[in-house]
Amino acid sequence: MQRTCDELGIGIIFADSPLGKGRIERSFNTFQDRLISELRLNRIKDMDNANCYLQDVFIPIFWRSHIQVISKNDTSEFTSVPEHINLENICCLERI
Numbered sequence: 001m002q003r004t005c006d007e008l009g010i011g012i013i014f015a016d017s018p019l020g021k022g023r024i025e026r027s028f029n030t031f032q033d034r035l036i037s038e039l040r041l042n043r044i045k046d047m048d049n050a051n052c053y054l055q056d057v058f059i060p061i062f063w064r065s066h067i068q069v070i071s072k073n074d075t076s077e078f079t080s081v082p083e084h085i086n087l088e089n090i091c092c093l094e095r096i
Contacts, residue, residue: 007090008081031062 005012038058044050081087 003094004090008085034062 002012035054035058039050039053042053044053
C-alpha cells in the first residue's frame with residue numbers, strides 16, 4: 001500500500017497512538033457487538049440471510065447513524081486519475 005500511495009503522490013497519515021485510533025476502534029467494537037444481537041432479533045440463522053441483512057439493512061443504518069460526518073464544505077478534494085497513470089500497473093503485487 002505504501003508503494004502504491006507513493007507512486008500516486010498520496011501521503012499517508014498513520015495513527016500510531018490509541019487516541020488516534022480510538023474512534024474507529026470503538027466503532028468496530030460497537031459494530032461487532034451490535035450485529036450479533038441484530039441477527040438474533042431478526043431470527044437470522046444462516047450465512048446467506050446474514051450477508052443480505054448486513055449489506056442491505058445493518059450497514060446502511062449503522063453508517064448513517066454512527067460513522068458519517070457531515071462535511072463543513074461542499075467542495076470535493078477528490079481528483080481524477082491523470083491519463084498517463086495506469087492503475088493496473090500501480091495497484092498490483094510487485095515481485096522484488
